Amino acid sequence: MTVFNAPFARRSVLAMAGLAAPALARAQDFPSKSMRIIVPYTPGGTTDIATRLVAEPLGRVLGQPVVVENRPGANSIVGAGAAATSPADGYTLVMVLPAHAANATLQAGKLPFDVMNSFSPVSLVVTSPLIAAGTKRLPATTLREYLDHAKARPGQVNFGSSGIGATAHLAMEQLAILTGVRMTHIPYRGTQPALQDLMAGNISIMFDTLSSFKPQFEAGTIRPLAVASAQRSPFVPEMPTVGEAAGIAPFAASTWCMLLAPARTPQPIVDRVSAEVGKIVREPAMAARLRDLGFVAEGLTPAATGAFLGQEVERWGNVIRTANITVE
Secondary structure, three states: OOOOOHHHHHHHHHHHHHHHHHHHHHHHHOOOOOEEEEEOOOOOOHHHHHHHHHHHHHHHHHOOOEEEEEOOOOOOHHHHHHHHOOOOOOOEEEEEOHHHHHHHHHOOOOOOOOOOOOEEEEEEEEEEEEEEEEOOOOOOOOHHHHHHHHHOOOOOOEEEEOOOOOHHHHHHHHHHHHHOOOOEEEEOOOHHHHHHHHHHOOOOEEEEEHHHHHHHHHHOOOEEEEEOOOOOOOOOOOOOEHHHHHOOOOOOOEEEEEEEEEOOOOHHHHHHHHHHHHHHHHOHHHHHHHHHOOOEEOOOOHHHHHHHHHHHHHHHHHHHHHOOOOOO
8 A cells, every 4th residue: 555645745846846946047047148059060161150040149039149159170079079068057059960960870989978868959950951963974864874873883983972970971871772872982071172073073973952062053063963852842843852863762861950958958948949949940031041041940849859869860870880881
């Protein structure tokens, strides 16, 4: 028989209330000083641009400056590590890319933090579907023809990416697995040098974002092939999806920008920041501006953001293990 101890129950409730009181007080006072969003990459890239677009209106609505701090290094590990060890008070956030999810497997046992458990998810801010582009130095004109060309020459056709573990790298590895094609990956230090070699014909194909490829598409120096989304994208409605072009099941892969806070940041603070970010990116003028840059406004809740991150960790972890990808 269970005995209900009323005095003990009252003491437990009071103790829990006592623990919650400081967090609640912090949330009610938040923010009382400037905040910072760490960008684990150099200025001017996708993450930096998306962060700065959000930071200024977020500061305005919260009534305190939101400073963007670039902390590049080790494929986002330096910046994410700085955020993970910051006070869990809501005044430090970090904007991560899919490399953060890939690092859970690529850097297993080597990271100074846990990709999932060292952070509180705040918001999936934007996504951007990947585009497949090919060199014009090959006679192929469709994604299927590029893949057939590579399949007839196992390991002899090169594809490029902005670096090992980038979504552009892992998406091509997954496509190769699904189509039975064996290509050789050439990693670059960023998108631009890879793009230069695509134009020169030193690599045959690569994935990246529309914003990266658009000037070359317009100039006719590379060939647009397919968009990695389940349905045709409103950005490029005339472009077939990868699934359509390659003759496989729907295939979707995107880069994304996600706000995280240090683990144990008070949930009311996380919820407030997430709600404000969602309003900012979905505001019609901002959504249109993001769309011009090739971004889809998301603004997901903390729970949905955490679920999305877990799915990305699992998805890319499976690709990394299947393709036996390692970081030297």
